Every structure is written in structure tokens, then in C-alpha cells.
Amino acid sequence: MTTPRLDIDIAKIAHNAKELKELYGSKGIGIFGVTKATCGDARIANAFVQSGIHVLADSRISNIRRMRHAGVQAQFALLRTPILSQIDDVVKYADISLNSELVVIKALSESALRQNSTHKIILMVDLGDLREGVMPSDLESTVREVLNLDRIELVGIGTNLACLGGIKPNEKKMADLSSIATDIETRFALTLAFVSGGNSANYDWFISTNDTGKVNNLRLGESIYLGRETLFRKPIPGQFTDAFTLVAEVIESKIKPSVPSGVVCQDAFGNVPEFVDHGQIRRAILGAGLQDVLVSGLTPRSDIEILGSSSDHIIVNAKQVDLKVGSEVEFDLDYGALLSAMTTPYVTKRYVT
Ligand SMILES: *Cc1c(COP(=O)(O)O)cnc(C)c1O
Numbered sequence: 001m002t003t004p005r006l007d008i009d010i011a012k013i014a015h016n017a018k019e020l021k022e023l024y025g026s027k028g029i030g031i032f033g034v035t036k037a038t039c040g041d042a043r044i045a046n047a048f049v050q051s052g053i054h055v056l057a058d059s060r061i062s063n064i065r066r067m068r069h070a071g072v073q074a075q076f077a078l079l080r081t082p083i084l085s086q087i088d089d090v091v092k093y094a095d096i097s098l099n100s101e102l103v104v105i106k107a108l109s110e111s112a113l114r115q116n117s118t119h120k121i122i123l124m125v126d127l128g129d130l131r132e133g134v135m136p137s138d139l140e141s142t143v144r145e146v147l148n149l150d151r152i153e154l155v156g157i158g159t160n161l162a163c164l165g166g167i168k169p170n171e172k173k174m175a176d177l178s179s180i181a182t183d184i185e186t187r188f189a190l191t192l193a194f195v196s197g198g199n200s201a202n203y204d205w206f207i208s209t210n211d212t213g214k215v216n217n218l219r220l221g222e223s224i225y226l227g228r229e230t231l232f233r234k235p236i237p238g239q240f241t242d243a244f245t246l247v248a249e250v251i252e253s254k255i256k257p258s259v260p261s262g263v264v265c266q267d268a269f270g271n272v273p274e275f276v277d278h279g280q281i282r283r284a285i286l287g288a289g290l291q292d293v294l295v296s297g298l299t300p301r302s303d304i305e306i307l308g309s310s311s312d313h314i315i316v317n318a319k320q321v322d323l324k325v326g327s328e329v330e331f332d333l334d335y336g337a338l339l340s341a342m343t344t345p346y347v348t349k350r351y352v353t
Helices: 010-025 044-050 063-068 084-093 102-114 137-149 170-189 202-206 220-225 335-343
Strands: 007-008 030-034 053-056 075-078 094-097 119-124 151-158 195-196 219-222 244-257 282-288 299-301 305-310 313-317 328-333 349-352
Touching: 007 010, 010 030, 010 044, 010 220, 030 195, 044 053, 044 063, 053 063, 053 349, 063 075, 063 084, 084 102, 094 195, 102 119, 102 137, 102 151, 119 137, 137 151, 151 170, 151 219, 170 195, 170 202, 195 219, 202 219, 219 220, 220 335, 244 335, 299 305, 328 335
Parallel strands: 007 349, 030 053, 030 219, 053 075, 075 094, 094 119, 119 151, 151 195
Antiparallel strands: 007 244, 244 282, 244 328, 282 313, 299 328, 305 313
């Protein structure tokens, strides 16, 4: 089988999805399955659906369009606030979108009118992570304007933490979101179907809290794919952390010094490399590089060490492992590595069950 390739264990992903859905469901929290790390891959999306997750969320409309065209039977939510120049496609392909700009929501309203449809929105509130969201002090006036728009249905509010500012979604932040939801419902005499508290980083809060308040939804990607929460990247009990495997192949294997000889200048990427002297070692070159995967996000499954990489090569210290030309080497991937391997055309995807 050709390399570099990504082995994707659909059964493990389905297991993780089902267990997490049940876990969060035990305290009344529903799940959107986030598909953006896997480029809207239809088989993975179908595994989510078969595990009982009926809303799939992606940051890109092109991924949502791809899943729809592949016949994935789910509702679709657009995670990133819509790009104005893509508004018609957002209304056409997404059932719900997460929003933070009135000018965008007005454009959604006009587009929905033109297309004779309606569009649901979740308004994002910035609780301090400082990526997307309306500031809490502006929320009431924003809601008032949204409620005046034709063909727009306000179905919820949400927040996103631990993404840009690394802010922890703790008891206080979730209580703040709950009380904001209560205020909006009371003031405008409406019911918010979704109070969406965050992402895979909400795991610790969820496990430790006795009171989820009005928070009834989370949007989960990484913890389903990689079986970890994302504040400390701790494995979640009962979850598979190895559903994805990057496989690369040895193209050169020789005993060479561990330190380069000559005058040290910049490497291929403008860095000045540093090496520790371990004497003569077996250096294996793998036929994969930065065009294939974010190498810094790879962890070898065997006892070897990544020494460096360039566009098309990864160089490892084979230590005691018998790596010959043609040997396959397996790696675990972090989220960034997964995203890059799924996105590049150079990595073959193989589905294993
Ligand atoms: C990516 C994203 C998520 C999912 O985050 P994970 O850490 O993968 O669970 C949730 N919400 C928004 C708005 C996102 O952009």
C-alpha cells in the first residue's frame, strides 16, 4: 500500500462519537459533530451520524457542500461566521450558522428572502477568549435587531473559549453564559433551543460540574477524533486515541554521525539547527515531509526520534529499531498534524475497520 498515507479507523471514531454523545447526554448536553479537521470526509461524517449525532458542524461551506453532495443525512451548521461573498451558499447548504456580525445576518436575511427559504442562527457571545462573538454588553441590542429580520430564526446563543486566548471554560464562564441566556429569554419572551457552551475544551468543566445550568450543547471535534480533552490533552477514559495513524516509508537508512560537519548556517526553513552529539547513529530518511504533514505534531509509535524535517523528508534516529529501506514507520498525530494530513493531496487516505 502506497505511502505516505493516513490510516483511518472508522470503527474507533464511531466508538468515540457514540460514547461522548452518551456521556454528555447524561447531563442533558447534546453534541454537534465537528467535521472541519477531516475536510468534510463523507465516511467519517456518516460514522458520526450512525453514532447518533445528527448535526454536523464545519467552519467551511465548501466542506458542508461536499457532505451534502455525498448524501450525508444530517443537519449542517456553519461554525465560522459566514464570509459575506459566500452568503448565498451559506443559506443554500447550511441549516444553521454561528454569527457575530449584524451586517452578515442582514445579508443572510436578504439571501433567504431571495431563495425563498429561512435560515437559523446561533449568536456567538465573546466571554473573554477574544476570537469571535458579540461583546455581552452589545448582545441585547443585537438580538433586538435580529428579531426584526425576515427569514432569520434565532435558535440559540453560544460561546467559544480556549481557542485564541486559551481561556478555560470553567464554572464561572458557563454560569455567565447561562445567565445571559436567561436574560435574553426573559427580555424577549423567547426560547433558545441551543445554549452552546463550547468545544472539546469543556470536558473538565462537564465532568466536575453538578449544574450545567442552561448549557445544552457542545461542538466537538478533537475529542471525538483523538480521544482527548484539549486544555491539557489528557486522554478521556474509554476513548481511542489512535483512530488515525500516519504511515511513512524509509527511503534511506545509514550509519552516520549525529552532528553535521562544516560551517553551520540556516537550514531549508531559515532556522539555525542545533544537534546533540550521540556519536554514530542509524539515520533513516522517510519519504514524507512538511508538504504532507505538520511534522512537529507527529509522535512515533516505536522508540525512534525525529531529528528534523524539510518539505519532502523526515529524518529519524532509528536507535535500536531495525529500519531498512522500505520499512513502514507509524506515527500518532495531534490536531494540527491531522488537519494538515487530511488537507494535502499528497497523503493517501485508507479506511480500516
Ligand atoms: C473548531 C471549532 C469547534 C470544535 O473544536 P474542538 O476543539 O475540535 O472540539 C467548536 N466550535 C467552533 C466555533 C470551532 O471553530
